[in-house]
Amino acid sequence: MSHVFHRSSKGTLPVAAKGDGVYILDTNGKRYLDASGGAAVSCLGHSHPKVVQAIKDQVDQLAYAHTGFFTNQALEELSDHLIARAPGDLQYVYMVSGGSEAMEAALKLGRQYFIEKGEPERRHFIARRQSYHGNTLGALAIGGNMWRREQFSPILIDSNYVPPCYAYRDQRPDETPEEYGLRIADELDERIRQLGPETVIGFVAETVVGATAGALAPTEGYLKRIREICDRHGILLILDEVMCGMGRTGTLFACEQDGVAPDIAAIAKGLGGGYQPIGAMLCTGEIYDTIRNGSGFFQHGHTYMGHPTACAAALAVQKVIDEENLLENVRQKGAKLFDALTARFGNHPFVGDIRGRGLFQALEIVADRGTKDPIEPAVQIHAKIKKHAMDLGLMCYPGGGTIDGKRGNHILLAPPFIVEDSH
Numbered sequence: 001m002s003h004v005f006h007r008s009s010k011g012t013l014p015v016a017a018k019g020d021g022v023y024i025l026d027t028n029g030k031r032y033l034d035a036s037g038g039a040a041v042s043c044l045g046h047s048h049p050k051v052v053q054a055i056k057d058q059v060d061q062l063a064y065a066h067t068g069f070f071t072n073q074a075l076e077e078l079s080d081h082l083i084a085r086a087p088g089d090l091q092y093v094y095m096v097s098g099g100s101e102a103m104e105a106a107l108k109l110g111r112q113y114f115i116e117k118g119e120p121e122r123r124h125f126i127a128r129r130q131s132y133h134g135n136t137l138g139a140l141a142i143g144g145n146m147w148r149r150e151q152f153s154p155i156l157i158d159s160n161y162v163p164p165c166y167a168y169r170d171q172r173p174d175e176t177p178e179e180y181g182l183r184i185a186d187e188l189d190e191r192i193r194q195l196g197p198e199t200v201i202g203f204v205a206e207t208v209v210g211a212t213a214g215a216l217a218p219t220e221g222y223l224k225r226i227r228e229i230c231d232r233h234g235i236l237l238i239l240d241e242v243m244c245g246m247g248r249t250g251t252l253f254a255c256e257q258d259g260v261a262p263d264i265a266a267i268a269k270g271l272g273g274g275y276q277p278i279g280a281m282l283c284t285g286e287i288y289d290t291i292r293n294g295s296g297f298f299q300h301g302h303t304y305m306g307h308p309t310a311c312a313a314a315l316a317v318q319k320v321i322d323e324e325n326l327l328e329n330v331r332q333k334g335a336k337l338f339d340a341l342t343a344r345f346g347n348h349p350f351v352g353d354i355r356g357r358g359l360f361q362a363l364e365i366v367a368d369r370g371t372k373d374p375i376e377p378a379v380q381i382h383a384k385i386k387k388h389a390m391d392l393g394l395m396c397y398p399g400g401g402t403i404d405g406k407r408g409n410h411i412l413l414a415p416p417f418i419v420e421d422s423h
């Protein structure tokens with residue numbers, strides 16, 4: 001009899017007892033190879049001694065100090081570390097406790113920025129179908145994962161959607177992937193014009209789509225075109241790198257590979273690698289200065305923002321990634337993982353596509369490779385795949401968004417950056 005309100009009230013879960021590198025052990029001593037980093041979180045694997053020590057040292061000194069009263073050294077250092085490596089003009093970091101909080105902060109900052117600029121009529125966000133930005137009400141509202149949204153829609157703010165960049169499904173036979181990407185990007189331009197550019201705050205997208213479409217990277221030139229469209233209409237580009245950021249794709253920010261920088265970015269999972277709950281919203285100097293020179297006060301905040309222990313853990317994680325040159329390992333092992341998946345599943349009758357960047361790879365599962373119809377019922381299939389893998393001692397992350405009214409299926413793999421060939 002458990003008093004825990006578990007995610008699912010059906011079935012039981014093993015009890016995690018110990019972390020050891022790329023493995024988690026349960027209380028029966030069974031070992032699970034963490035091939036998905038949980039949900040693309042555990043970028044350094046488990047129990048890294050340097051991170052554990054950094055947490056202990058921080059707690060010895062100061063576990064918590066409210067950011068309404070103090071700043072703290074770990075928060076300052078972590079912010080400096082991130083900004084030194086952030087693309088474009090991202091210059092300020094708003095440190096929170098996870099991905100949804102980072103996205104909520106991004107949405108509210110977007111709105112307040114335009115109010116302080118004297119453009120209060122801006123109120124719309126445009127996002128993409130097949131996207132996930134978090135489960136809190138604001139983040140859920142802009143997410144384009146319809147089955148997650150459906151039952152809550154009466155209590156969500158309105159959202160506006162454009163199609164995702166999903167070449168495997170939507171590219172026409174007469175176009176190249178690049179031509180397809182530009183055509184799809186131009187749908188944003190059309191949507192902005194329909195709404196009235198003066199009413200739009202920003203466009204929100206995951207650089208590489210994670211849980212809803214399975215490691216779905218944009219085609220060459222797509223994000224550059226999106227950036228141009230946002231600039232043309234004076235709207236913000238908000239990139240959600242909660243899952244794909246912090247090195248997961250082989251560069252610290254996934255958008256570096258597309259040659260694009262956002263006005264606002266959200267990061268989380270790989271920031272603290274699961275050692276502490278932490279996320280962050282990064283914004284440009286222009287946005288920060290507009291508020292600094294205006295009201296001087298971002299009307300937002302959380303009790304645990306800038307938490308010293310979480311910041312110390314994240315700083316240690318980020319330093320290890322640098323010191324151990326782990327982004328290079330992500331690129332090398334990612335290419336090997338892709339090749340291995342292709343060799344093993346490239347001709348599998350139920351595998352429609354194999355894709356990803358770095359150590360962020362997915363298999364898209366279909367009923368028929370010709371029609372690309374999703375296998376149904378998806379929820380049961382996801383549960384079955386997950387359970388079978390766990391029985392075999394493997395953690396993988398099945399999921400799917402809504403494709404033509406049906407739920408799609410993919411299996412996402414996101415192993416720790418320390419993974420070796422033998423794993």
Ligand code: PLP
Binds near residue numbers: 210279
């Ligand atoms: N954004 C993306 C792209 C995500 O993948 C997630 C979580 O999976 C979130 C936001 C929400 O993050 P969190 O679960 O930490 O609130």
